[in-house]
Amino acid sequence: MGGGGGEDEVVARARQLPWRERMRHVSWKVRREAHLDLAAACRTIAGPADPRVHEFGPLFRYTVRDDNPEVQELALDSLLTFLPVVDPRDASSLVGRPITIEKAKTIFLMFIELHAVDIFLDSMENAVKKKVQTVVIKSVELLQKTLQQFGSDVVSAERIMKVHPELLESSDNRVRKASEVLAIELSRWIGRKALRRSVIKKIAERRKGNLSELLLDVQQMTKPKPTRMLRHVFYFYHFFC
Known part of the structure; x- marks a missing residue:
């Protein structure tokens, strides 16, 4: 009981x-309590003119990297209400609980969507x-998903x-499968010739045959179209550059 009371006292003092x-x-x-309070405060921000945008923005440098799974999840909840004022250059949040990864x-x-494509690709x-x-696999899967949704005009195939x-x-093997x-x-987006010129010719012969077989059916697929578009928004992410 005494230990619990001591912790409560620490939490209470920290509110100041x-x-x-x-x-x-x-x-x-x-x-944990700080993130709950931050999420509540973020929900009251009316727009970019609110001075708390500048106050809260830099905090997210620390929040999404918390090593406690519960706290990190709360941090991501806060962030989802505060987009786009977060630094997305750290992909460490792609490891952890399934709900945290999602x-x-x-x-x-x-x-x-908020035009921070280069920062995303840097990450x-x-x-x-x-x-x-584990991070590599999730990152490769995410690259595939972003390319599928936004297309190569937005997500640079060259990079x-x-x-x-x-x-x-x-x-x-898991990394190779995700990469295939x-x-x-x-x-699908740039064509087999461009992929062969920029990627396939650079890999070992033992890998080329399997990959070439996988790509045989691509020509028969319908030409893809983006399913997700960029938003016309005020750019916040310069706070983190």
């Missing part, structure tokens, strides 16, 4: 701290370079193809 200190507090209970994917997709490239396999050969050569699905999607 500035937002940033609450978000980075050593106690996860303090951080919220993170939703946020990344909404960032593309995916960084995730691939870190070689944390994806810079990292694609390495993914197709991965020693992890991405190759099929790329081929």
Whole structure:
């Protein structure tokens, strides 16, 4: 009982701290309450002229990286009410609880809608370079999904193809499978010749045969059209550049 009372006292005292200190507090209970309060405050923001946009925006640098799953989930809830004032360059939220991963994917997709495509692609490239396999797989799957929804006029096929050969050569079978699905999607948008020139010729011979077989049916597929469009919005994300 005494321990619980002590924790309650810590949480109560922390309410007097500035937002940033609450978000980075050593106690996860303090951080949890801070995120609940932030989410409630975000829901009252009427628009971009609200001064709290500038006050709250930088806080999301810390919130989406919390190492406590419950706190991270609350942080993503706050973020979903505050888009687009978050730095999407860290893909670490693509690992964790399924519900956390889905919220993170939703946020990344909404960032593309809000014209932050280059920042999104920076995040995916960084995730691939870190070689944390779970993050790599989720990042490749997300690249395929964004290309499928927004098309190559929005999501740069050229930038994806810079990292694609390495993914197709991965020693992890799950990464290779996800990368093959991405190759099929790329081929639908830019054609097999362009994919062969920029990607396939750069991978080992033992990989080329299987990939070429997978791409045989692409020509018979209906030419894709984007299913999701960019929004005409005020750009907030410059706060994080």
